[in-house]
Amino acid sequence: MKFTGTLALASAVASAEAAETVLGAYMFHRHGDRTPKSLAPTNLTALGYEQVYTSGQYYRSRYLTGDSKIKGMNQDTVRLTQLAVTAPVDNVLQNSAQGFLQGLYPPYQSAQTLRNGSDVQAPMDGYQLIPINTVDTGAGSEDNGWLQDASSCANAKTSSNAFFSSAEYNDLLNKTTDFYKALVPVVNGTFDEKDVTFKNAYVVYDLINVAEIHNSSIPSSDVLTNDTLYQIRTLADAHEYGLAYNASDNIRAISGMQLAGELLKYMNTTIKSGQDGTSANKFGIQFGAYATFLSFFGLVDLPHANETFYGVPDYASSMVFELFTTADTSNGFPATDDLQVRFLFHNGTTSNASEPAVYPLFGGNDDAISWNKFSSNMNKIAVSTTEQWCTKCGNTTGKCAQYSQDGTDGSANASSSGGGSHMSAAIGGVIGAFVTLAVVLGLLAAFMLLGGFRLAKKGRASTASPVSEVAGSKA
Numbered sequence: 001m002k003f004t005g006t007l008a009l010a011s012a013v014a015s016a017e018a019a020e021t022v023l024g025a026y027m028f029h030r031h032g033d034r035t036p037k038s039l040a041p042t043n044l045t046a047l048g049y050e051q052v053y054t055s056g057q058y059y060r061s062r063y064l065t066g067d068s069k070i071k072g073m074n075q076d077t078v079r080l081t082q083l084a085v086t087a088p089v090d091n092v093l094q095n096s097a098q099g100f101l102q103g104l105y106p107p108y109q110s111a112q113t114l115r116n117g118s119d120v121q122a123p124m125d126g127y128q129l130i131p132i133n134t135v136d137t138g139a140g141s142e143d144n145g146w147l148q149d150a151s152s153c154a155n156a157k158t159s160s161n162a163f164f165s166s167a168e169y170n171d172l173l174n175k176t177t178d179f180y181k182a183l184v185p186v187v188n189g190t191f192d193e194k195d196v197t198f199k200n201a202y203v204v205y206d207l208i209n210v211a212e213i214h215n216s217s218i219p220s221s222d223v224l225t226n227d228t229l230y231q232i233r234t235l236a237d238a239h240e241y242g243l244a245y246n247a248s249d250n251i252r253a254i255s256g257m258q259l260a261g262e263l264l265k266y267m268n269t270t271i272k273s274g275q276d277g278t279s280a281n282k283f284g285i286q287f288g289a290y291a292t293f294l295s296f297f298g299l300v301d302l303p304h305a306n307e308t309f310y311g312v313p314d315y316a317s318s319m320v321f322e323l324f325t326t327a328d329t330s331n332g333f334p335a336t337d338d339l340q341v342r343f344l345f346h347n348g349t350t351s352n353a354s355e356p357a358v359y360p361l362f363g364g365n366d367d368a369i370s371w372n373k374f375s376s377n378m379n380k381i382a383v384s385t386t387e388q389w390c391t392k393c394g395n396t397t398g399k400c401a402q403y404s405q406d407g408t409d410g411s412a413n414a415s416s417s418g419g420g421s422h423m424s425a426a427i428g429g430v431i432g433a434f435v436t437l438a439v440v441l442g443l444l445a446a447f448m449l450l451g452g453f454r455l456a457k458k459g460r461a462s463t464a465s466p467v468s469e470v471a472g473s474k475a
């Protein structure tokens with residue numbers, strides 16, 4: 001077991017020489033450096049843009065041009081059917097995806113000659129246009145301070161809220177009272193003194209972390225010794241992992257379950273297209289929040305491989321599932337029994353200088369497992385249909401009404417669920433998470449009126465930002 005790390009490295013190196021063919025990949029990627037959640041609207045910074053762009057360049061050299069090139073994948077000009085890029089309705093995540101794609105498929109100038117003989121050049125040196133589709137989960141996640149605000153899954157919210165009544169939470173809350181009190185002068189420009197506790201561990205960490213990267217002067221910065229910064233981060237890790245995953249209460253990890261469903265569905269299409277010889281669906285790329293990473297890490301037992309998986313991944317982190325085979329592919333796509341999957345992860349920006357490493361999934365020791373085993377294990381945790389989602393989440397209205405046993409549910413909820421779900425987010429960031437959902441929803445109603453009103457006046461597309469502005473202006 002001790003050798004796992006070494007083996008992982010060794011096999012990553014070996015993969016270059018082995019008679020191996022990569023057939024497809026599915027990636028989940030965190031956004032780059034951004035402004036703090038507590039000062040919403042949150043923006044991707046120039047540094048963050050550079051991070052995701054660098055990552056895109058790395059994966060270009062891995063999957064489009066290098067030794068691990070995905071078989072049949074276009075190298076220079078994008079072929080849209082081979083690629084599926086998704087991100088939630090969130091400015092930081094959408095922009096991160098776009099920055100990544102610029103590195104993956106850089107501008108490629110190909111002049112066209114028209115019928116009348118004149119030549120046309122595409123704008124911006126042939127900048128390649130790649131659509132980014134939206135996913136249901138995670139809307140507004142970067143403007144939201146509370147982890148489950150990006151989900152509308154009723155049971156997951158209740159489960160995460162239960163964290164605040166757990167012994168672990170209350171113990172840490174009590175033990176760290178003085179620690180957080182000492183931080184008040186650093187953050188009291190943004191937070192009320194009473195909110196600077198373990199209850200808001202992540203948003204406090206987030207504000208200080210951003211300031212450590214960007215602010216030339218931080219009030220009372222003498223408090224922020226290396227040891228204190230380390231504690232602030234690890235306390236935030238404990239807080240967020242606690243909200244994202246609980247082994248005896250799986251529904252908390254709904255975002256990880258949905259990711260499992262999405263990746264299985266996509267890899268299914270990779271295999272199907274391979275068998276049909278259509279050369280489509282080779283590389284799935286999803287941008288999303290650290291919360292989904294943590295939920296997923298818990299579900300596939302990655303902390304068993306390395307304790308570092310209890311911690312929030314850094315900006316621009318990526319995890320990727322490679323579908324590959326060691327069988328001969330010269331006569332077409334291999335049999336399903338010859339397909340294997342390996343999992344790679346990199347904490348922070350990936351580049352030639354700092355490459356992803358392989359980790360075993362599901363508490364095992366193998367760096368690669370057969371597709372059959374992978375898909376059957378993944379299926380156990382995956383939520384891939386609306387019906388499954390509704391049943392697990394205990395939702396019975398709106399899109400879930402059709403799966404509800406008793407048709408007695410009121411329709412009142414259905415109309416509010418559309419915009420309502422990510423409204424809850426914004427204040428989460430400022431006031432932190434509440435123990436009871438009822439309190440959150442009550443307060444929300446007030447903010448929603450204000451938020452909705454602003455939305456109408458400004459005619460913005462995003463429903464998440466107006467509320468954030470209310471929250472932001474409070475700060």
Ligand SMILES: *[C@@H]1O[C@H](CO)[C@@H](O)[C@H](O)[C@H]1NC(C)=O
Binds near residue numbers: 004005305306307308
């Ligand atoms: C866990 O990961 C860290 C950081 O990548 C590394 O330094 C450490 O050696 C790993 N531990 C094990 C047991 O593999």
Ligand SMILES: *[C@@H]1O[C@H](CO)[C@@H](O)[C@H](O)[C@H]1NC(C)=O
Binds near residue numbers: 035040042043
């Ligand atoms: C993000 O950008 C908007 C304008 O696009 C700006 O109003 C806002 O203050 C920025 N947020 C931060 C935290 O800098």
Ligand SMILES: *[C@@H]1O[C@H](CO)[C@@H](O)[C@H](O)[C@H]1NC(C)=O
Binds near residue numbers: 114116117118
């Ligand atoms: C050729 O056709 C294009 C597109 O219709 C037009 O913009 C251009 O002016 C034409 N060139 C000449 C020389 O007629």
Ligand SMILES: *[C@@H]1O[C@H](CO)[C@@H](O)[C@H](O)[C@H]1NC(C)=O
Binds near residue numbers: 165169242
């Ligand atoms: C995990 O879930 C169990 C069962 O619901 C509960 O007793 C426990 O307090 C939870 N732990 C945390 C840290 O949320």
Ligand SMILES: *[C@@H]1O[C@H](CO)[C@@H](O)[C@H](O)[C@H]1NC(C)=O
Binds near residue numbers: 171
């Ligand atoms: C934390 O302190 C509060 C009162 O200050 C007390 O009610 C609670 O039981 C304590 N929790 C733990 C785990 O010690």
Ligand SMILES: *[C@@H]1O[C@H](CO)[C@@H](O)[C@H](O)[C@H]1NC(C)=O
Binds near residue numbers: 184185189
């Ligand atoms: C923050 O705390 C410092 C030190 O206690 C105090 O001097 C300052 O006025 C406070 N700032 C705000 C905005 O409350």
Ligand SMILES: *[C@@H]1O[C@H](CO)[C@@H](O)[C@H](O)[C@H]1NC(C)=O
Binds near residue numbers: 039
């Ligand atoms: C960092 O700078 C921003 C913008 O000037 C400010 O709002 C924030 O309070 C500062 N944070 C800290 C911890 O100094």
Ligand SMILES: *[C@@H]1O[C@H](CO)[C@@H](O)[C@H](O)[C@H]1NC(C)=O
Binds near residue numbers: 226
């Ligand atoms: C704190 O950490 C930074 C960066 O890791 C390092 O450069 C610095 O020397 C450390 N300071 C102390 C006092 O250990």
Ligand SMILES: *[C@@H]1O[C@H](CO)[C@@H](O)[C@H](O)[C@H]1NC(C)=O
Binds near residue numbers: 261264265268384
């Ligand atoms: C993937 O395909 C297999 C067999 O074709 C099917 O049983 C499974 O339900 C599919 N999974 C998803 C998530 O689409």
Ligand SMILES: *[C@@H]1O[C@H](CO)[C@@H](O)[C@H](O)[C@H]1NC(C)=O
Binds near residue numbers: 309311312314347
């Ligand atoms: C990523 O690195 C940070 C330190 O920069 C660490 O706290 C965290 O545990 C790491 N997370 C993972 C998933 O490796």
Ligand SMILES: *[C@@H]1O[C@H](CO)[C@@H](O)[C@H](O)[C@H]1NC(C)=O
Binds near residue numbers: 352
């Ligand atoms: C990374 O390495 C690959 C192959 O070793 C090389 O083709 C590529 O140019 C390098 N990328 C950068 C950004 O240096």
Ligand SMILES: *[C@@H]1O[C@H](CO)[C@@H](O)[C@H](O)[C@H]1NC(C)=O
Binds near residue numbers: 152154395396416420
């Ligand atoms: C699920 O139920 C919760 C709580 O009732 C609600 O806030 C959320 O909008 C519902 N989601 C959907 C998609 O119906």
